[in-house]
Amino acid sequence: MRIYVAKNGDTLKKISETYKIKLNKLLMYNPHISNPLMNLAGYKVYIPSPPSLAKVTSPIGECTLSPPSDLLSSWIPLTSLEQMTDTDYDVLIVGSGAGGGAVLRRLAEHWRNSGKKVGMIEAGNLLLPTHARNIPTMNDPRFTQYFHTVSKWTGKNLPDFPGARQLFALGGRTLFWGMSAPRMDRSEILTWPIPLKEMNYYYDIAEKVMRVTTAYMEGSSLQETLLKRLHENGFPEATDVPTPVDLQVTKYGEIHSDVFWSSISTLAYALNRMPFDLAINARAVELFVEQNKAVGVKVMSSNKKSYVLNAKTIVLSGSTFETPRLLLHSGIKGRAIGHYLTNHSFLLATAKVNRQEFPEILGTLSIFIPQTTKRLYQIQMGGPGGADQWYLWYPQYEEKPLLDELLIGISAFGKVESRFENYVTLDPQKRDQYGVPKLNVNFSYSQKDREIIEEMAETLHEASSAMKAALVARNGQQPICLMPPGSDYHEAGTCRMGNDPYTSVTNPYGQVHSIEGLYVADNSIFPSMGAANPTLTTVALSIRTADYIARKFLNT
Incomplete structure (x- = not known):
């Protein structure tokens, strides 16, 4: 490369002919010269070395395309x-x-x-390569519709456990689960054949594996305000729901x-x-x-x-x-x-608050009132919601409307005694398509279970009053209703x-x-x-x- 100071009458086209360099190449090296015919007197012109003086390089060969020897037919490698x-x-x-x-x-x-x-x-x-909430085409109504479409309503054939559903797919029900990941109360673990210290060690590992965090609700005025009301009115243990969610952003291509x-x-x-x-x-x-x-x-x-x-x-x-x-x-x-089939007794309720009571940023609501030694149930609250949509999560493409009234979904899960009398057994008459006998379920709530259910209902009234949130009836249901056994999807x-x-x-x-x-x-x-x-x-x-x-x- 050298620099030539043009004389009067020089043009880029004339220089091209003199130095036997293609005009397009000169234009590329001299972007400050747009017209190859203009008089360049006094201009600096950059002239690349002629081909004969250029560094000798290897000849350019033709690339060939060949597919990989092992092709992948799905988003995860499969074996027959x-x-x-x-x-x-x-x-x-x-x-x-x-x-x-x-x-x-x-x-x-x-x-x-x-x-x-x-x-x-x-x-x-x-079925899905990830949790359904990670799919950009999903929102709350579509999520529910899809789960009920692809899951198998086992409870239809189990009159004693009518709410049960199973999902046969890679990942199972974790493709649709509710994303609440609290530890079991220590009073429960103390009755298990595992030392509490060892169980806590494995809880630590599991929380890292699942990326459990309470930061999902951080900065939400709805969360902070209602937590403060609960703390001041009889529920000091109310806290953020531990949620398995990856809050890291993409960085360095990860x-x-x-x-x-x-x-x-x-x-x-x-x-x-x-x-x-x-x-x-x-x-x-x-x-x-x-x-x-x-x-x-x-x-x-x-x-x-x-x-x-x-x-x-x-x-x-x-x-x-x-x-x-x-x-x-x-x-x-x-x-x-x-x-010893057990699950959770499951109460469902909806409360209502005025949007004007909360400053920006409204944010997400996910509150957890855990089990204690005296209270053998837990309460979870999520929202906010409107008539047809809940916004505990929502896709980036969805426009979140401004609401005058906010609905809060409340779930209460009660401990159910582990009893020999609750069991599953093979049906001697019915078999599935593979020849395996189907199941019969024998399940009922004990007197102790029903006492816990009654206590849960009382506490829901107390919690809603503490939050200054009135319980309301929705979809033709009572303000508090007991869900059918199995509809918690927590059977164990x-x-x-x-x-x-x-x-x-x-x-x-x-x-x-x-x-x-x-x-x-x-x-x-x-x-x-x-x-x-x-x-x-x-x-x-x-x-x-x-x-x-x-x-x-x-x-x-």
Whole structure:
């Protein structure tokens, strides 16, 4: 490159011809000269080195395109059941919900680059790659409509448990769960066969895994004002709902698309640390046990073809209904299998406040009044809401209207006694499409349960009065109504853990009594049910079970 000071009469076109440089190239190097025919007297003209003086470079070849040898047909790598029959798994996980996902994630931490073989089967199909609240086309009404469309209303066939729903899909009900993640009250844990200190240790881990935070409501005048009213009027323990939400922003190319947590997040974590096999539309129908040791699972595909998958260790994470169903159908013996079914008694109410009582920024409402030793229930409040829409969350594209009156949704969850008389059993007459007997449910509230329900209703009146929020009737319902059993979606206890095989199904680490290598990691393992939402506790217990499994492998 050199600089030439043009003489009178020089033009860019003339310089191009003199130095045998293409005119377009000169124009590129001299953007301050727009007209190639203008007189450039006194102008500085930048002249690139002629081709003969330029640095010799390698010739430019033609690029070829070739697709990757292994193509990916979905948003997560899948393995066929045919391929899985050729592998002897160290661990095979049945079910991909909160418990199954937590076990897989923790094993991936233990066994990174170890060569251990881990597989997971899911009875359902691919549905969503994340929690439904993270989908930009969802809002509150569409969320509800979609969940009721894709979930299976199990309760239609269970007159004693009419509100129950199940979701057979990768991620299970964590694709739609309500995102409240409190710890169970210490008074409840003290009755469990796990030291409180150890349970708190695993709660710490689970909260980090799920990114549990109380910052979701930060800066909300609605939240701060109503919390202050509750604190000053008899509810000093009212606090922010612990919410599993990723509040980090995208930085340096790291994408935080899973704002609200689901089991899909645990699968993604494991996928990037350890290879594992995953089959969908793979229904476990029978467990194989030889000499009191689990050795494999019979699985059926959606076209009813049978496969046998071999494994040293099997973890059942189906659900409170599906796990005992599989154990019973497989002939696993145990007096407590299917018994001690529990859930939460569930009161629903709506309160109303005037928008003018709250300064900007109005924000989000998510308040939590926890269980205590004297109050065997918890209360949750969410909002704000209008006639047809609630704004605890909403997509960025939705315009949030100005409302004169704000509705607050209130839920109260009461402890239900863990009783042998509440149980699930196989139906001798009805079978599903895979030949597995369907379930019958025997469930009722005890006198103690009903006393708690009455006390909850009284407290809802007191809490609404403390907040200066009047209870109102909506959709033809009473201001406070008792939801049908099962509609809390918090069922638990049918494979409870304990030290006594007469009253429990598993030991304190989730291993089925007297059967080596067979574990349970879902809500069904709870020995009793406090008032807290169960998902955080399920994740904590499942991580603990995974640690136990990893230790067992170290000693073999």
